[in-house]
Amino acid sequence: MQITSEALERAIEELAKLPGTGRKSAQRIAIHLLKQTDERVYTLADALVKLKKSVMRCSVCGTITDTDPCTICSNPKRNNGTICVVEEFQDVYIIEKTNEFRGRYHVLGGIISPLENIGPDDIRVKELLQRITDSEEGVQEVILALNPDAEGEATSYYINKLLLNYDVTVTRIAYGIPMGTELEYIDEATLSRAFASRTSF
DSSP: OOOSOHHHHHHHHHHTTSTTOOHHHHHHHHHHHHHSOHHHHHHHHHHHHHHHHHOEEOTTTOOEESSSSOTTTTOTTSEEEEEEEESSHHHHHHHHHTTOOOEEEEEOSSOOBGGGTBOGGGTTHHHHHHHHHHOSSOOOEEEEOOOSSHHHHHHHHHHHHHHTTSSOEEEEOOOOSOTTOOGGGSOHHHHHHHHHTOEEO
16 A cells, blocks of 8 residues: 555554554544644644643542642532542542542552552552551541452452451442443443442441
């Protein structure tokens, strides 16, 4: 195949590297962008550059934010006595959409996975324990909201075992959620019900 535009080909190759985007989808996106006004394309490019330059991890909970601490950690109306532990920052967004949880979050930044050489020291477990220890108002409940797969279960059991040494109640979101399904693919109504009917660990 003879390439008539190196710039278009490069754009297609780069877009095809995005998750869930094959070459055909990347080609459609690139051609769509070509048909847009300069302003629209520059606005998108600017948003992507700002995404990379401005977004950081919250030093308290570990979610992504434009300010440190994030708006959830700095919100005085949130319940300091409850911490919801999640695997990744996108799980915070999913849970927030339910409007069911009004406490604080703790993003582990991964889960224990021996196959990928990820152990307890590679995720933010120590930071969780430190938050519980340092809490001025006292943490009463830790909710484990990890994905219901083998690694998520192993991580939940590990954290639960550590928390036996602390004066906190450990709960987990109820799983009317199918085993092996990641939180980002669960609809808000199901996730909301799971939160409302959480049980002791």
